[in-house]
Amino acid sequence: MHRVKVRVVEDALDANNTIARANRDDFDRHGVTVVNLMSAPGAGKTTLLERALRDLEGVRVGVLEGDVQGSLDADRLASLHVPVVQLNTGNGFGGECHLDANMVRSAMPSLPLEDIDLLIVENVGNLVCPAEFRIGEDARVMVSSVAEGEDKPLKYPLMFRACELVVLNKIDLLPHLDFDLEKWAQRLQAVHPGVHTLLVSARTGEGVEAFRDWLAALPERRLVEA
Amino acid sequence: MHRVKVRVVEDALDANNTIARANRDDFDRHGVTVVNLMSAPGAGKTTLLERALRDLEGVRVGVLEGDVQGSLDADRLASLHVPVVQLNTGNGFGGECHLDANMVRSAMPSLPLEDIDLLIVENVGNLVCPAEFRIGEDARVMVSSVAEGEDKPLKYPLMFRACELVVLNKIDLLPHLDFDLEKWAQRLQAVHPGVHTLLVSARTGEGVEAFRDWLAALPERRLVEA
Numbered sequence: 001m002h003r004v005k006v007r008v009v010e011d012a013l014d015a016n017n018t019i020a021r022a023n024r025d026d027f028d029r030h031g032v033t034v035v036n037l038m039s040a041p042g043a044g045k046t047t048l049l050e051r052a053l054r055d056l057e058g059v060r061v062g063v064l065e066g067d068v069q070g071s072l073d074a075d076r077l078a079s080l081h082v083p084v085v086q087l088n089t090g091n092g093f094g095g096e097c098h099l100d101a102n103m104v105r106s107a108m109p110s111l112p113l114e115d116i117d118l119l120i121v122e123n124v125g126n127l128v129c130p131a132e133f134r135i136g137e138d139a140r141v142m143v144s145s146v147a148e149g150e151d152k153p154l155k156y157p158l159m160f161r162a163c164e165l166v167v168l169n170k171i172d173l174l175p176h177l178d179f180d181l182e183k184w185a186q187r188l189q190a191v192h193p194g195v196h197t198l199l200v201s202a203r204t205g206e207g208v209e210a211f212r213d214w215l216a217a218l219p220e221r222r223l224v225e226a
Numbered sequence: 227m228h229r230v231k232v233r234v235v236e237d238a239l240d241a242n243n244t245i246a247r248a249n250r251d252d253f254d255r256h257g258v259t260v261v262n263l264m265s266a267p268g269a270g271k272t273t274l275l276e277r278a279l280r281d282l283e284g285v286r287v288g289v290l291e292g293d294v295q296g297s298l299d300a301d302r303l304a305s306l307h308v309p310v311v312q313l314n315t316g317n318g319f320g321g322e323c324h325l326d327a328n329m330v331r332s333a334m335p336s337l338p339l340e341d342i343d344l345l346i347v348e349n350v351g352n353l354v355c356p357a358e359f360r361i362g363e364d365a366r367v368m369v370s371s372v373a374e375g376e377d378k379p380l381k382y383p384l385m386f387r388a389c390e391l392v393v394l395n396k397i398d399l400l401p402h403l404d405f406d407l408e409k410w411a412q413r414l415q416a417v418h419p420g421v422h423t424l425l426v427s428a429r430t431g432e433g434v435e436a437f438r439d440w441l442a443a444l445p446e447r448r449l450v451e452a
Contacts, residue, residue, distance in 0.1 A: 040267040041353045041382065042374025068354060068384075072377055095384065097323055097354035125381070126352055127267045128294060128323035147373030147396065148268025151298055155351075156267065158294075158321065170373065176402050178429070203404070 016133050019101035023136025030113035033219040034121060036135055039143035041125030044169040046073040047202040048143060052212045053080055059216050062116040064107055066099045066124050085110045089124060098129035101136060117219045127156040138222050145170045146177055150184040157191045165196045167211060172201040242359050245327035249362025256339035259445040260347060262361055265369035267351030270395040272299040273428040274369060278438045279306055285442050288342040290333055292325040292350050311336045315350060324355035327362060343445045353382040364448050371396045372403055376410040383417045391422045393437060398427040
């Protein structure tokens with residue numbers, strides 16, 4: 001019975017990859033670079049974007065906001081005058097805990113691809129399934145909050161391994177937590193050797209500039225690598 | 227295509243409920259009360275259990291520890307001399323982001339049901355799917371950390387609605403966060419009117435006694451209600 005189950009999962013992932021490639025072709029045709037932004041619930045993805053997108057210059061950004069339901073985060077980001085499209089996984093998708101390529105495909109007609117250089121897809125808050133589904137992105141970024149504890153790279157290795165950048169958020173809380181930064185970094189390196197890491201506090205703004213620079217450089221870096 | 231998908235999900239949930247009932251019959255036959263403990267990653271379920279189980283008297287407890295992989299949390303709890311069984315969703319279950327009734331059923335032969343009154347099942351850290359799958363439990367408890375933000379009841383309503391008790395953890399961090407306790411409580415009540423709530427800090431121990439008392443009273447409460 002387990003064999004059958006694994007088989008089905010693999011078929012679903014194959015089908016997903018085919019649609020992800022079609023998404024990628026559409027993004028490429030419009031010259032749009034795509035970031036898949038992932039984290040556990042409440043790690044601070046939206047606050048980080050609010051901070052980073054406010055002063056992002058020279059790059060036209062859009063956001064695709066994934067949530068099980070509601071549009072709280074999209075409403076927050078829309079106040080930045082950034083085009084935001086809400087994608088709910090609850091409506092017609094059965095309450096899915098992640099975005100997949102097909103959901104992103106269904107949002108494609110609503111995305112202003114002609115008017116943006118960079119699309120940031122804020123995934124559903126979850127450290128397991130989002131890492132398993134490609135959506136046609138160029139880069140995957142995960143945000144981990146120090147409040148979640150230093151054991152997370154070992155407990156959710158696929159997520160930490162799947163991304164090109166790990167942003168450790170809420171570092172303003174470090175003085176108030178039993179969080180050993182060195183131990184966390186060691187564990188992260190054990191799971192994903194050499195992964196690029198940024199320490200930030202989206203709340204105070206510390207370190208956000210480095211994340212903003214990373215985002216701003218992405219479209220050009222993609223052209224160079226292509 | 228969506229219709230087919232939703233149909234499949236419903237069939238899967240039906241099948242799950244059938245197995246959950248079989249689990250429940252087995253637990254009942256042994257007089258074991260079962261708690262399904264859920265939260266986002268890093269909300270502090272394990273630390274809360276470490277604190278609460280240490281001085282839990284008069285009730286023989288066992289823990290079934292659910293993780294995608296590894297046994298970090300099980301190792302922590304085993305040091306309390308509580309029987310702990312590790313259930314990994316990565317091995318043979320395809321890396322599932324939640325426990326379901328069948329996984330718990332597969333762990334049944336390893337559980338010391340003759341020797342315990344209360345089984346606490348620590349679910350995989352995730353605010354979406356665990357709420358959709360009954361495992362044969364008597365009560366569902368969710369832990370939410372103040373570091374996750376006050377919007378979580380609105381963003382993950384099924385989870386907050388599915389449980390009999392909401393434990394708000396890490397209240398020692400409140401002075402260092404922009405977290406409006408009253409707003410959180412209003413949102414929780416909007417989603418799940420009247421749900422029982424405890425404020426705790428598993429780190430400092432504040433409020434943990436109330437959670438311990440709640441756990442200790444559960445087996446008896448269950449007999450009265452039956």
